[in-house]
């Protein structure tokens with residue numbers, strides 16, 4: 001018998017930087033194509049997939065604030081950046097013959113539908129990959145929090161964070177050679193040890209709603225499918 005996925009519905013969080021590839025800014029079409037292929041492979045296992053993508057490859061509100069600008073306006077721009085990334089991912093998935101829809105927390109009806117839980121339920125029922133754009137729709141939040149929020153609202157079995165490395169480390173392994181990797185952690189340990197994998201609001205929301213967080217490398221091909229099949233290299237955060 002073929003391997004069966006261990007989750008029915010998951011929320012995949014990708015940072016904007018994941019779409020940037022080796023470029024210093026923006027979207028690398030080849031990287032988007034590779035990620036879309038991985039999503040389609042996962043979809044073919046029968047898993048319902050929601051995606052939240054960040055906007056850091058284009059715009060971050062904090063960088064506006066750091067230069068003395070208005071944080072709220074900067075965050076609005078950041079949310080618009082997530083819509084750009086979401087539309088790009090959606091069309092790459094659709095180009096592979098899998099139905100996909102963008103639902104945005106920020107209303108822009110000529111571009112995509114606005115997020116509602118009912119609309120998202122209908123999209124999942126129609127077997128679409130649902131891309132949640134616009135983060136939470138509020139300034140002073142991040143798309144990590146948006147991902148935890150949508151995972152809770154949409155009753156996802158797990159929040160999968162695709163990162164640049166293969167799990168959660170005690171320090172940044174790209175900067176600190178003594179950094180060690182965790183196999184498992186609790187949400188509380190992530191918070192109390194100050195591990196910089198997601199912001200604290202996102203981890204707390206996942207903890208309070210008992211949603212496991214699985215951190216894996218989005219750059220290793222086949223890793224998303226492996227995580228859905230309960231194998232592969234990842235750090236698993238459970239209550």
Ligand code: UDP
Nearest residue numbers: 016054055056061075078135136141142143
């Ligand atoms: N943002 C926001 N509210 C949200 C989600 C995102 O204001 O709920 C803005 C914020 O300015 C943030 C930017 O959008 O810097 C991009 O999101 P994020 O930093 O989470 O992207 P990532 O780091 O995942 O690429």
